[in-house]
Amino acid sequence: MERTPSSTVAPAGALALAGVTKTFPGMRALDDVTFSVAPGRFHSLVGGNGSGKSTLIKIMAGVYRADPGGTITVGPHSRSADGITPAWSHQAGIRFVHQDLGLFGALSVTENLLGPDMPRAYRSIDWRTAHHQAQSVLDRLGVPVAARRCVRDLRPAEATLVAIARGLRDADTTEVNLLVLDEPTARLPHTEVDELLDRLDALVADGQTILYVSHRLDEVLDHSHSVTVLRDGVHQTTQSAECLDRRRLTRLIVGEERGILHKRASAAADGSAAPILRVEGLTGGPLHDVDLDVRPGEIVAVAGLVGSGRTSLLETIFGVHGYVAGRVMLGGRPIRRGRVDAAIHNGAAYVPEDRARHSAFHSLGLEMNLSVADLHRYLRKGVFRRRQELRDAVSDIDRFSIRAAAPDTVMAHLSGGNQQKAVLARWLGQDPKLLLLDEPTQGVDVGARAEIYEQITDAARGGAGVLLVSSDLDELLHLADRVYVFDGGTPVACATGSDITPEWVGHTLFNSTEDE
Ligand SMILES: Nc1ncnc2c1ncn2[C@@H]1O[C@H](COP(=O)(O)OP(=O)(O)OP(=O)(O)O)[C@@H](O)[C@H]1O
Numbered sequence: 001m002e003r004t005p006s007s008t009v010a011p012a013g014a015l016a017l018a019g020v021t022k023t024f025p026g027m028r029a030l031d032d033v034t035f036s037v038a039p040g041r042f043h044s045l046v047g048g049n050g051s052g053k054s055t056l057i058k059i060m061a062g063v064y065r066a067d068p069g070g071t072i073t074v075g076p077h078s079r080s081a082d083g084i085t086p087a088w089s090h091q092a093g094i095r096f097v098h099q100d101l102g103l104f105g106a107l108s109v110t111e112n113l114l115g116p117d118m119p120r121a122y123r124s125i126d127w128r129t130a131h132h133q134a135q136s137v138l139d140r141l142g143v144p145v146a147a148r149r150c151v152r153d154l155r156p157a158e159a160t161l162v163a164i165a166r167g168l169r170d171a172d173t174t175e176v177n178l179l180v181l182d183e184p185t186a187r188l189p190h191t192e193v194d195e196l197l198d199r200l201d202a203l204v205a206d207g208q209t210i211l212y213v214s215h216r217l218d219e220v221l222d223h224s225h226s227v228t229v230l231r232d233g234v235h236q237t238t239q240s241a242e243c244l245d246r247r248r249l250t251r252l253i254v255g256e257e258r259g260i261l262h263k264r265a266s267a268a269a270d271g272s273a274a275p276i277l278r279v280e281g282l283t284g285g286p287l288h289d290v291d292l293d294v295r296p297g298e299i300v301a302v303a304g305l306v307g308s309g310r311t312s313l314l315e316t317i318f319g320v321h322g323y324v325a326g327r328v329m330l331g332g333r334p335i336r337r338g339r340v341d342a343a344i345h346n347g348a349a350y351v352p353e354d355r356a357r358h359s360a361f362h363s364l365g366l367e368m369n370l371s372v373a374d375l376h377r378y379l380r381k382g383v384f385r386r387r388q389e390l391r392d393a394v395s396d397i398d399r400f401s402i403r404a405a406a407p408d409t410v411m412a413h414l415s416g417g418n419q420q421k422a423v424l425a426r427w428l429g430q431d432p433k434l435l436l437l438d439e440p441t442q443g444v445d446v447g448a449r450a451e452i453y454e455q456i457t458d459a460a461r462g463g464a465g466v467l468l469v470s471s472d473l474d475e476l477l478h479l480a481d482r483v484y485v486f487d488g489g490t491p492v493a494c495a496t497g498s499d500i501t502p503e504w505v506g507h508t509l510f511n512s513t514e515d516e
Contacts, residue, residue, distance in 0.1 A: 031233045032234075034235060045212065046214065048253055048401075049415050051230040061089050095179050097160070112151055157192035164203075197222075221246060253447065300482045309490070348433070360422070367389055421448055442472075
């Protein structure tokens with residue numbers, strides 16, 4: 001392992017990047033990025049979609065090779081950025097927790113923590129010692145989870161803490177200089193976010209350096225000591241979080257010219273109009289006797305904890321799943337159960353939560369991903385109007401601030417947030433009668449978030465009904481005319497207009513689960 005000369009040795013736990021550049025074909029993802037992080041700090045790395053955050057992390061992990069010229073220093077270990085391998089990264093004491101936690105759901109916490117290092121007795125596993133070892137790691141790190149539990153039974157915050165504990169399990173015997181967390185709260189219900197962040201604060205108080213990637217600016221501002229902002233692959237600033245507020249940080253991320261989110265004016269729904277969506281007695285899968293409706297121009301939100309049936313509700317309405325009882329009416333007409341084509345034909349559009357897996361065509365170009373829901377628009381007399389498709393793609397790219405090298409860039413080469421924007425653009429461009437949106441701004445940057453809210457509000461203003469699932473409390477408060485709280489696959493409470501308050505949402509969510 002290379003070492004820095006003693007005069008430039010960074011203190012243990014510190015990170016220093018100098019001149020890190022990464023070029024993909026047709027795209028400079030990182031341009032001469034230089035910044036450093038002091039040891040024992042909670043340091044956030046923020047930036048718009050496609051600004052280069054993941055690329056930087058992948059270089060530090062040895063997944064991508066940087067262009068020649070840069071250097072990365074972690075504690076006393078230093079290496080040219082184009083020479084980093086996964087083995088060097090591990091030896092230098094960098095540990096990663098990715099958004100996909102990489103845990104094995106069917107296995108116990110102990111097995112996930114110890115992996116190949118499970119203690120053995122004769123020819124089998126010494127389970128007693130294994131659970132004991134795993135439990136002492138969890139206890140040392142203050143993770144309130146029993147080692148014997150099965151990972152699939154953990155709440156999302158608990159699972160994230162177990163993934164962190166796996167990264168730090170050897171921190172008492174080996175050097176762990178840096179813990180890198182890639183959007184760890186993106187998939188957490190808002191009720192569990194504080195639990196995770198409090199634990200991270202405690203780790204930092206014990207001296208752990210954390211590099212925290214997030215689009216959630218309130219978390220960044222409330223918990224970080226310092227913040228680095230990337231924009232379009234260029235380092236904008238590294239400064240103390242104390243010098244920043246939400247407005248300044250937003251400006252640094254999106255540039256001066258982009259607006260900041262404003263409160264939605266008021267509900268625009270026509271109370272006398274017939275519902276665009278009516279769900280009656282819907283029962284099937286986790287859903288139980290669900291009644292709800294959405295009127296034209298109305299944004300109806302569904303809140304609930306993980307497992308409350310929120311996503312199943314949208315999937316069932318869209319025909320992804322069948323059901324055993326009840327009915328779904330779109331525009332006054334019953335929709336055949338389990339038929340996505342019937343739902344689309346009757347004006348429904350669906351943006352799923354896991355867009356990367358369920359909605360993006362990774363090997364196709366961006367322009368095809370945008371046009372795929374309405375291909376016949378481009379067919380004239382049997383000829384496919386390819387140029388028009390590309391022109392429309394250019395306009396969507398501009399409208400949704402999608403960062404791509406070209407309109408026909410392969411989808412797999414877009415950043416996660418840009419893939420999400422593309423899927424949203426695909427459906428919002430259709431003028432649907434009913435928009436089914438599952439966590440529409442998860443992983444989307446602060447500038448595009450405002451844009452997406454405007455598009456959703458515009459769709460409602462144009463007469464569409466919107467059924468929105470969101471774990472983001474601000475999003476619910478900003479957009480919803482009406483909120484249903486789900487628990488155990490059924491609505492347990494509903495509030496409208498000014499009755500939708502953070503207290504009401506929190507109280508209803510917790511009380512409904514306590515009653516179980
Ligand atoms: N394998 C690849 N091939 C080509 N271009 C790529 C590849 N990976 C990333 N890029 C490009 O590099 C740029 C930076 O992407 P990156 O994934 O680092 O962004 P990010 O800041 O993590 O964004 P997000 O917040 O959306 O996750 C993007 O424009 C992306 O399209």
